[in-house]
Amino acid sequence: MTVTQISIFVENRPGRLAAVTRVLGEADVDIQALSIADTSEFGVLRLIVNATDLAAQVLRDAGFRVTLTKVLAVSVGNRPGGLAKALAALGEDVMVEYCYAFIGRDPKSAYVILRVDDNAKAEALLRPAGFAVLGADDIF
Numbered sequence: 001m002t003v004t005q006i007s008i009f010v011e012n013r014p015g016r017l018a019a020v021t022r023v024l025g026e027a028d029v030d031i032q033a034l035s036i037a038d039t040s041e042f043g044v045l046r047l048i049v050n051a052t053d054l055a056a057q058v059l060r061d062a063g064f065r066v067t068l069t070k071v072l073a074v075s076v077g078n079r080p081g082g083l084a085k086a087l088a089a090l091g092e093d094v095m096v097e098y099c100y101a102f103i104g105r106d107p108k109s110a111y112v113i114l115r116v117d118d119n120a121k122a123e124a125l126l127r128p129a130g131f132a133v134l135g136a137d138d139i140f
Helices: 016-026 052-061 082-090 119-129
Strands: 003-011 031-038 042-049 065-077 096-103 109-116 132-134
Touching: 003 016, 003 052, 003 109, 016 031, 016 042, 016 052, 031 096, 031 109, 042 052, 052 065, 065 082, 065 119, 082 096, 082 109, 082 119, 109 119, 119 132
Parallel strands: none
Antiparallel strands: 003 042, 003 065, 031 042, 065 109, 065 132, 096 109
């Protein structure tokens, strides 16, 4: 089970991040999670939102470069070592390209977005180790 992440390439200029969030807000798109990675010239804004297709369309219409990526959303214990246990379940078999986390409705759990080299293999390792792999309905 995967969720779709939106990646937006944003120039490192004043007001560009505000423009992205304004476009999404005007379209009534709710941002649940975000991550920004930047270089000196541009940044990659990664989002998990409640209306992926709508968000992608309104951002493209506003002139932003947008890509969609299937990622895993995993529920881990919101306590020291919670993420470490999930990553240990992946062992040497799955390469984690990047991850970011957010708190969901249950304060005892954190949700981690994982971009891995093999979603199916990662899910097959996480579930038997006791980790819930979430869908979009679980997040929103």
